[in-house]
Amino acid sequence: CTHYLFIVVVAVNSTLLTINAGDYIFYTDWAWTSFVIFSISQTLMLVVGACYYLTFAGVPGTATYYGLIMTVYTWVAKGAWFALGYPYDFIVTPVWLPSAMLIDLAYWATKKNKHSLILFGGVMCGLSLPLFNMVNLITVADPLETAFKYPRPTLPPYMTPIEPAVGKFYNSPVALGAGAGAVLAPTMAALGCKLNTW
Numbered sequence: 075c076t077h078y079l080f081i082v083v084v085a086v087n088s089t090l091l092t093i094n095a096g097d098y099i100f101y102t103d104w105a106w107t108s109f110v111i112f113s114i115s116q117t118l119m120l121v122v123g124a125c126y127y128l129t130f131a132g133v134p135g136t137a138t139y140y141g142l143i144m145t146v147y148t149w150v151a152k153g154a155w156f157a158l159g160y161p162y163d164f165i166v167t168p169v170w171l172p173s174a175m176l177i178d179l180a181y182w183a184t185k186k187n188k189h190s191l192i193l194f195g196g197v198m199c200g201l202s203l204p205l206f207n208m209v210n211l212i213t214v215a216d217p218l219e220t221a222f223k224y225p226r227p228t229l230p231p232y233m234t235p236i237e238p239a240v241g242k243f244y245n246s247p248v249a250l251g252a253g254a255g256a257v258l259a260p261t262m263a264a265l266g267c268k269l270n271t272w
Contacts, residue, residue, distance in 0.1 A: 106247035113204040113251030118262045120170050121199045124177050125266030134182035141174030169206040173199045188267055196263035200255030204248045
């Protein structure tokens with residue numbers, strides 16, 4: 075019971091921690107910096123919970139199921155944007171599922187080898203999530219345009235929409251997020267596996 079409760083707690087908290095992860099570009103000129111930071115945080119939250127769940131159940135496919143839990147929770151929570159009057163295609167949910175599938179694939183293809191899961195699954199998750207998420211962002215309503223179209227009169231000054239300085243800090247947020255994620259994710263994957271040895 076404690077194990078299953080932990081799975082739910084991790085899934086809910088990982089969702090809460092990344093609840094606005096699709097809104098990097100909304101009210102800030104730190105768009106790509108935010109994208110990189112959120113990409114890393116999403117990667118680490120996904121990989122630790124997915125590896126815990128996967129090694130606990132021992133059944134390839136549970137990492138994808140974990141990613142599905144995160145996605146559904148986030149869609150429900152971000153329905154608040156819709157309730158505030160924003161268009162439905164603006165409610166951006168981060169893309170966890172393809173990266174979770176790669177974690178499952180690493181576990182299945184190496185015949186449930188935990189060390190391969192940590193190394194290969196972690197690296198593939200870290201490399202893929204920023205790429206999938208950028209593709210995800212390209213397909214939705216432009217957040218900056220939406221911000222001006224649906225202004226909120228009670229917004230504090232620091233939430234005021236301003237033109238993002240794209241490329242001001244570095245040229246490729248996907249590459250930077252993927253590189254950092256690929257390095258950090260195996261550590262969190264190892265932590266997820268270690269949690270099963272309590």
